[in-house]
Amino acid sequence: MxxxxxxxxxxxxxxxxxxxxxxxxxxxxxxxxxxxxxxxxxxxxxxxxxxxxxxxxxxxxxxxxxxxxxxxxxxxxxxxxxxxxxxxxxxxxxxxxxxxxxxxxSNVEDFDLLQAVMELDEKYKTVLMLRFYKDYTVKQIAEALDCPEGTVKTNIHRGIHQLKEKLKEDCVNEY
The missing domain is CATH 1.10.1740.10 (RNA polymerase sigma factor, region 2, helix turn helix motif)
Structure with missing residues (x-):
């Protein structure tokens, strides 16, 4: 707090x-x-x-x-x-x-997820880190990055989509 x-x-x-x-x-x-x-x-x-x-x-x-x-x-x-x-x-x-x-x-339990986040473009990596590791709201992220909330929402959505694709690809390749 x-x-x-x-x-x-x-x-x-x-x-x-x-x-x-x-x-x-x-x-x-x-x-x-x-x-x-x-x-x-x-x-x-x-x-x-x-x-x-x-x-x-x-x-x-x-x-x-x-x-x-x-x-x-x-x-x-x-x-x-x-x-x-x-x-x-x-x-x-x-x-x-x-x-x-x-x-x-790393002591991070979700190392695969962290590794996938590290491979994202900088704009997606930044918004996802602030949103999910720092628990910022979309409004707080927009203020921190000095950009519109819509851009933040778009980048979060696209970043999550890229993560899903990357993690799905890694899971398929392991079998």
């Missing part, structure tokens, strides 16, 4: 209040970061950068009710920025990269 007083204290510079707020949001934020970044190290980097940016700019938060939305938007923008920077780096061959990195083992 959202604690408006705690957010107001954080806005006034109370670092303990900010830390408590972040503690309540960290699992959801990490999941979103992992879906974007596809590896633990980059997800943690995005989470850390988001924390820093949020701490520096929390005094600019206009409406305390949207703290979670505001924080998620910072995380999404940070993830997109890091992905854009990484596009400029020449990638290694997949086999070489897999040899150098330890395999990431």
């Amino acid at each position: 959202l604690d408006i007083q705690k957010i107001q204290r954080a806005k006034k510079g109370n670092k303990k209040a900010f830390q408590e707020l972040l503690e309540e949001e960290k699992v959801k934020l990490y999941k979103i970061a992992f879906v974007y970044m596809k590896n633990e190290e980059d997800a943690l980097e995005v989470f850390q950068e988001t924390t820093y940016k949020a701490l520096r700019s929390i005094k600019n938060l206009k409406d305390e009710r949207y703290f979670s939305t505001w924080l998620s938007r910072i995380l999404i923008n940070t993830a997109i920025d890091l992905l854009n920077k990484k596009k400029k780096i020449i990638p290694m061959e997949k086999e070489i990269l897999e040899e150098k990195l330890p395999p990431y083992e």
Whole structure:
């Protein structure tokens, strides 16, 4: 449950209040970061950068009710920025990269679903993460992404449809 007083204290510079707020949001934020970044190290980097940016700019938060939305938007923008920077780096061959990195083992029960979400286009991945991992309403997603509610509904519907097709295809291929 959202604690408006705690957010107001954080806005006034109370670092303990900010830390408590972040503690309540960290699992959801990490999941979103992992879906974007596809590896633990980059997800943690995005989470850390988001924390820093949020701490520096929390005094600019206009409406305390949207703290979670505001924080998620910072995380999404940070993830997109890091992905854009990484596009400029020449990638290694997949086999070489897999040899150098330890395999990431997720604690997420629905790993197949998470994997399928990770493979979606960014616009579908974003709305589905906010809707189903952060439990945002369509209106909250529209505000966070600064787009019409109709677009959010369309992207949720199309994202779910693509997930169904992808998961159905994976199930058929296993037998």
